[in-house]
Amino acid sequence: MALEQLRGTIITPAFHRFFKTHEAQMWRMDDMRFDQIDRGLLTEDEIVAVRGAMLVESHNPVYTQVLLDYFRHDHEMAAFIVTWSYEELKHYLALRTYLEATGMVDLVDLEKELTETRAGPWGDDERNFTAPQSFAYTMLQEEITGLFYHGFAQRTKEPTLKRMLQIIGKDEYRHCQWYLYKGKKSLQHNPQALEEVDDLLLRFRMPGPSFMKEYDRYGAAMFRQIPSAINSGRQVMSKLKDLVGFGHMLRLAADSRYRNKLSEEWGVDLKKLVGLG
Secondary structure: OOHHHHOOOOOOHHHHHHHHHHHHHOOOHHHOOHHHOOHHHOOHHHHHHHHHHHHHHHOHHHHHHHHHHHHOOOHHHHHHHHHHHHHHHHHHHHHHHHHHHHOOOOHHHHHHHHHHHHHOOOOHHHHOOOHHHHHHHHHHHHHHHHHHHHHHHHHOOOHHHHHHHHHHHHHHHHHHHHHHHHHHHHHHHOHHHHHHHHHHHHHOOOOHHHOOOOHHHHHHHHHOOOOOHHHHHHHHHHHHHHHHOHHHHHHHHOOHHHHHHHHHHHOOOHHHHOOOO
């Protein structure tokens, strides 16, 4: 693209679009009416799920440090990371403020748990990802997180929680689209990296277990807020298909290792998803 065409563009056309959308859709903490929470409509399971999500989001500064160190020479990616990190920080702040405003948690215990969580590692495996693996991993993570917030918002009856989850979920879906863009771009320049992505898929897990002491309890409560794990699995696989292409998805479906992982973790038949079953 000619320099004249780039005049006025914020870093790159792709980041320009993301940043403009970020500014147009940016929400404020004041938009959340924490003084209007209807505690009678909340369940204990929902409080546990919100707390689990908050603990995951609280670890974002550690994640950000790792990504900035890795992508410091990619100007477009570094600019995205600091913008993304700001949005993710607000997710943590909103979830924590909501929990505190309910009056249904012990604040001393909460602060102790947050301190322990922030001291935990991000994950040894993730620190050694190649760039295509990092993009694929975070794309899937953001899609799954978006599905969680969207599903939770549909399920809860508490209006303030519902609105907060809807807003956060929209952010996560936009983040997913960015990582999809970067992932596709990296594979276009290096098609052989598909093997790296395949390896990642077999080892994929959400980040919480690496730094949360009670992840099993929190993860179970969070999973129960998703109306349909099968439908969620289909949406995640649709995003993966956008990244690697339908032809490659067919090859994955022919491999029992990928079928078994998806069946065991999501209850989804990969063959049926690609039309082979």
